[in-house]
Amino acid sequence: MLKQLYPSCAEPSLLKGIYLKLNLHQRAKAGDVFIYANYISSLDGRISLFDKKEDEYTVPPSIANARDWRLYQELAGQSDMMLTSARYFRQLAKGKAQDLLPVGLSPNFEDIKQWREQQGLKAQPDVLILSDSLDIPLAALRSLSDRKTIVLTKTQANQDKVQQLETCGVQVIQAATAVTGQFVRQSLIALGYQSAYMIAGPKVHHTLLVDGCVDELFLTSHFSLLGGQAFHSILEDDMPVNHMKLLSLYLDEQEGQMFQRFAYQQIAYQNKGK
Template sequence: MNNLLYYYSLSFYVCFILSSNCPDGPAIMTVLSLFPTGGEERPLEGLYLGLNLHRQAEDGDLLIYSNYISSLDGRISLTLDHSGESQVPEAIINGRDWRLYQELAAQSDVMITSARYFRQLAKGQAQDLLPVGQEPAYADLNGWRESEGLKAQPDVVIISNSLDIPVGSLAVLKGRRILIFTGKHAEASKVDRLEAAGAELFVMDGPEVSGAALKAVLIALGYRSAYMIAGPLVHRTLIADRVLNLLFLTTRLRLIGGAGFDTILGGDIGGAVEMHLRSLYLDRNASNAQFFAQYALQQG
């Protein structure tokens, strides 16, 4: 699973929805548990939904979790030669991973992204992927949110120091709360323009948005679960301040190589962070073998 700065195509999860039409035959609709228990078959659907991430935070706290899909050699995106934009490699994206992406989205009060997605959206280079899926395959997730007392769709946080956000691109979030976090050097005219478009602006005390300040504001606003769907720099912002709690990482068992690539983390994080494996599943589907891993970050 990867962030929303990049784009998926419907064609990459048709085989998941209509598994009997896949070239490799019917998909295996279970995964094999490797840790903490080994040898148990688990249904793919509901694998992450049962975590109830929206209920894990203690009173007065916030659970922040991130999610990526990567090749075995660590690529989460490759640079396109003709445009210089980055895109999730077609060799790793697949509908089984996308199902779990949607399950994580379904458990969030708010989704954390960056301005880049909206710039791509304005150029027609990204799809509207911010909502929890409205396709029939995800009807259970929408019904689950309703039964859990959650809003129909999560609110959206945008982290941007430049505030280069095309106002028109925010129209996809109609009816949802839009929270934009920026540094103290933000141009007043950009702040005014975005507020006029219905966004709520939070100007930080420092030149850049910090993970600690972001978390404090979201807790004060009453949020309990936040799903980070941005790229490696926003990931760094959260990990540098040790406010990220969980990392969900799908590793597609393919080597793809390529130049101009991103990994899941960009920039200095103030020293190594210990990661504790919480669960590991093997997806043995013939057309897209992959691992689904959940890690907890050591806090403090």
């Protein structure tokens, strides 16, 4: 059970369903798309640590846990599109990434699969990848054969790599200059998507945030201190302060973590010349 601390509620809540009930797939205004991000972080702000043995940044196993993963699934279940980075596929190719969306692949998530069907959503969300290098292992894309895969890239992208991806059935869309948050948002709208779940790291997050193109943040704070010098946090590049509005807060005493949901202040910093 969870304690709902904000808005305060005396009744304990079941973990299952606290996010699925939000209907994020119906939150977009007409002609817009609703974009939400999700992270699990240690108390000292680490979402990934460099693993010397694996020669790779990975989500620290000491904070990843099944209860948070259930909520990750509930958020994924409400999306038309999962928005990720090329790095994810590089990790996947090395066998070092979590499965992108196993909705319905485990009996534990059968209810989410059924919920998607009832809501008229496709069995699996489509996938949008941000990449300038286009260094995306083609073998790693095979697991996505059941959904539409789109890559957004810069204008001067390597045309041989564009062609290779297109031959594999991937739609590649090149920005007029660089891939900005507005370009991501407008591409999603033009393609008819209404909800997008951002599961990438700090660069993609920054890209969206500085253009005012991300609506809500779901942040699990795991009650652990990890230390370490080589790590990622949810946001690393320069930007003005964004004061977040807390929408809900649950305490999970069983695992020792808090589930927080925030709305971003909607400021397009770059567009305002800040």
